[in-house]
Amino acid sequence: KAGVTQTPRYLIKTRGQQVTLSCSPISGHRSVSWYQQTPGQGLQFLFEYFSETQRNKGNFPGRFSGRQFSNSRSEMNVSTLELGDSALYLCASSLDGGFRPQHFGDGTRLSIL
Amino acid sequence: DAKTTQPTSMDCAEGRAANLPCNHSTISGNEYVYWYRQIHSQGPQYIIHGLKNNETNEMASLIITEDRKSSTLILPHATLRDTAVYYCIVRETDSWGKLQFGAGTQVVVTP
Numbered sequence: 001k002a003g004v005t006q007t008p009r010y011l012i013k014t015r016g017q018q019v020t021l022s023c024s025p026i027s028g029h030r031s032v033s034w035y036q037q038t039p040g041q042g043l044q045f046l047f048e049y050f051s052e053t054q055r056n057k058g059n060f061p062g063r064f065s066g067r068q069f070s071n072s073r074s075e076m077n078v079s080t081l082e083l084g085d086s087a088l089y090l091c092a093s094s095l096d097g098g099f100r101p102q103h104f105g106d107g108t109r110l111s112i113l
Numbered sequence: 114d115a116k117t118t119q120p121t122s123m124d125c126a127e128g129r130a131a132n133l134p135c136n137h138s139t140i141s142g143n144e145y146v147y148w149y150r151q152i153h154s155q156g157p158q159y160i161i162h163g164l165k166n167n168e169t170n171e172m173a174s175l176i177i178t179e180d181r182k183s184s185t186l187i188l189p190h191a192t193l194r195d196t197a198v199y200y201c202i203v204r205e206t207d208s209w210g211k212l213q214f215g216a217g218t219q220v221v222v223t224p
Contacts, residue, residue, distance in 0.1 A: 004156070033210035043157070043200075043221050048210025056209040097210040099145050105154030
């Protein structure tokens, strides 16, 4: 069974640009969550989508947004990039976002110049 | 979600059992205990989870105390590939996809 796939693996952007990251969940999983990992703040929850609806949201500014498609694939977008947005962005999927475990992709490494 | 306390780091000899403690003294009745690990440059890997009873799978065993205020992850025969940061997380069933990660325990398995 294929795992969670994130594309691209690496991205370099400049301040003020916007970026879109993609996540394909495990087949049959309908919940997709996004996380940001930085050396200073660790792993932080961004938001979760289920059946194309955002069901939960972390404490991030509105520049961070996402969406989910009918096939459960998800994208996250960051607008007006700042240097502090440099991070590893991780996507995780689970059957329904409840107590069943989440499975993570290997992330997209975003560097802002 | 309840907070967890883990040691910052641990060393373990290859082939020996690794016992990773976690305190979660404020855990509530509907919160599960999860363990994940993250090997450098990879995404977190699910290991095991439990509510009240001890659990075992092909990777590890999870021992939860009767009062549920602490737990121990046991890697029965540590290998060099088990070197990673291990995260103990507690979460409610209706927290909808949110895992609250702490700093975790850096485990180094030595030959």
